[in-house]
Amino acid sequence: MDKKALTRKIKLKALELGFSKVGVTTAADFPEYEQELKARPDYAPWINNPGAGYLIDGCRPGTFYPEGKAIICAVYGYGDILFPEELTAHVGRIYLSRSYRPLNESVSGLRANEFKNFIKSLGIAVYEGGIDVPQRMACARAGVTTYGKNNFAYTEEDGSFITLYTFLVDTELEYDEPTVTRKCPPDCRQCMDACPTQAIAQAGRLLPMKCVLMNNMRSTVIPDELRAGIDTRIHGCDACQLACPRNRKVLAKAARKEPYLEELKKDFDLERMLLLDEDYYRAVVYPIMYNYIRDLDVFRRNAAIALGNTGDPSHIPALKKALDNENPLVRDAAQWAIDKLSAN
Structure with a gap:
């Protein structure tokens, strides 16, 4: 052939x-x-x-x-997928x-x-x-x-x-013409302005240690100055994509609901993630967040920060339970969240 x-x-x-x-x-x-x-x-x-x-x-x-x-x-x-807001x-x-x-x-x-x-x-x-x-x-x-x-x-x-x-x-095939180009309008900076932690320094230049996902993954303490920008995100961020004009038509046309995610959203709960056990991890967390994080305490830490950013003091009792966690990473985030919610 x-x-x-x-x-x-x-x-x-x-x-x-x-x-x-x-x-x-x-x-x-x-x-x-x-x-x-x-x-x-x-x-x-x-x-x-x-x-x-x-x-x-x-x-x-x-x-x-x-x-x-x-x-x-x-x-x-x-x-084309219309992802549930409860998960996004x-x-x-x-x-x-x-x-x-x-x-x-x-x-x-x-x-x-x-x-x-x-x-x-x-x-x-x-x-x-x-x-x-x-x-x-x-x-x-x-x-x-x-x-x-x-x-x-x-x-x-x-x-x-x-x-x-x-x-x-290992086989030579018919090669296609490259499309190594950036089709963004020259003066557009909507993605950069939308980044909640200002991680996009300039066009095509990411500051990785300010990126929400990188901080979700890190096994060290997340700097205080980044925590508010992380908001309720525990595994990744779409802010720059949602702001991009090139994505507007795509987002407007998204209509296909995925039955699996529609069911999973009913079980998703930040407090249960904060007090994460193996059963909940396997049933709800792992299927959609298996990519990077292996330490369950990192998920618990991320959930504590997310709860602190909800502005809802009803989460304080659960956060107080998290203060009993042996990992200082989790205790630090839980106390930060308690202090923030108590001040509201």
Whole structure:
């Protein structure tokens, strides 16, 4: 089969499986991405950690997979989902979609694995060593996404409400024209102004340690000056995406309710997360927040801060119970929340 026919066969399968877009780029290195990372001192924890399989490691596919000839880039769009407000106040939409680094047994995990297995069935080897290529840059190089000032990748159909998948393979395919561009209006800064912790310093420049998600993840004390901006978010933030003019049509058209989330929202409760037990974690928290946080006390800490930002003093009794937690991280956040709610 010639590479044109092979590429078309792969693309059709991706669309059949439910990916919204698919493109192909070369397996060439990403020197511009590596250079940009090294120019940002605030990214030092992610580039001075060789072997972590994250950020800097993926910039040179030729080093860790010299057999590589192409990168197949697939996009899953979830912009049509009308996510429940009971959940979006606390959890980012990408995590509610369960498509980012999906669990193998999930629908998104099954989709990704089925696509990978299909590629392999064509006699194509797929790299499975655990290092990720720069997905946003790969997808733009493959012509399926563009950039936003808020650091997100975009498609015309789903805006920035997308998840990217990349498959590094050993076979030469037909490559697509790149779309490495930023389609935001030059004078627009709505995403930057909307960031609750002012983590977007300038177009395309994120200050990671001010980002809501990074603070949700951290296992150290969240600085007091960031806590109010975090609001009731416990796992991710959509503020810059919601403010983006490029997403307005997507948000206006979102109408598909997902039955699973409609049921899950009935069980979601910040006080139960504050006093989190294993059963509640497995039933309600893990299915939508399995991505980064492994320590349950980090969830408890996040819930304490969220409760403190509700302005509702009826949560004080639960927060007082949290003062018995052995972890000072949780006690500190619970006391902060009590003090804030008592002052209201």
